Amino acid sequence: MSEKTPGTTPEETKPRRRQARGERRIAQLLQAAANVFCAKGYTAASTNAIAREASVSPGTLYQYFPNKEAIALELGDRLLAEMRAAHGQAFTPANLGLPLPELVDAVLDPLIEFNCQHPVLLALMHGSEIPGRIAEEHDALHASMLAAVGELMAHYLPASEAAQRTRISDMIFAIVKAGLALVLAAPEGPERQAVITELKTVLLRYLGPLLTDRALTTTPSP
Incomplete structure (x- = not known):
């Protein structure tokens, strides 16, 4: 006699099992797509290359995704949702008032970790034929992160003009974007960590003279 979950019928458990298998297959295909x-x-x-990477037939792939664009859209949606979560960890009220080195760590570390774990996002964002929706959602996320940097600058430089804060925010973003590309290109391990350290050093030397509040730029005495 087969076992079943208490309070359910065999007809109810079978669709759940099929759904779980389907989710595992989708995750397998998305990981293969990320690799390709x-x-x-x-x-x-190509879809054939993705199917080979996933060790499934093209027919199996087409049961879940009609084409390469649909795969990219699903993968992009999931990655951008995770990136929004990383963005939320970086820009929090708790980080306001941190000494500058700790602030840089708190903002950069979640973003660097996410990009190192998901290098495919860079490949999707810089493709010449990426689906428009991915580009639009990435642009919206970029704008929200840029606005968050601007809010940080408004907090630390309340007497500055809006145009100055915008220039500073744009410069910070350009530095981080270029630095992330170098971080991802570096081999994992000590070399990558050295590049991360250099990126943080650049930001500290740029921001240090701008942020004149000594409580921000120096670590408080114990």
Whole structure:
């Protein structure tokens, strides 16, 4: 006699099992797609290559996704949702008032960790034929993060003009974007950590003279 979950019928448990198998298969296909997009870029990738990477037939892939664009959209949606969560960890009221080195750590570390764990996002964002919705959602996330940096600058430089804060925020973003590309290009381990340290050093040396509040730029005495 087969076991079943208390309070359910066999007819109820079967769809749940099928759904769980389907989710595992989708996760498998998305991971394979991420690997292929990283290796070949979005434009050169194909559904056949993704199926081979996932060790499934093209027919199995088409049961879940009709084409490469649908795969990229699903992958992009999931990655951007996770990135919003990382963004939320970085820009929190608790970080306001931290000494500058700790502030840089608190803002950069979640973003660096996310990008190192998901290098495919960079491949998707820089593809010449990426689906428009991914680009639009990424642009919206970029704008919200830029606005958050601007709010930080308004907090630490309340007497500054809006145009100055915008220039500073744009410069910070440009530094971080270029630095992240170097971080991802560096081999994992000591070399990557050294590049991260250099990126933080650049930000500290840029921001230090701008932020004149000694409570921000120096660590409080114990």
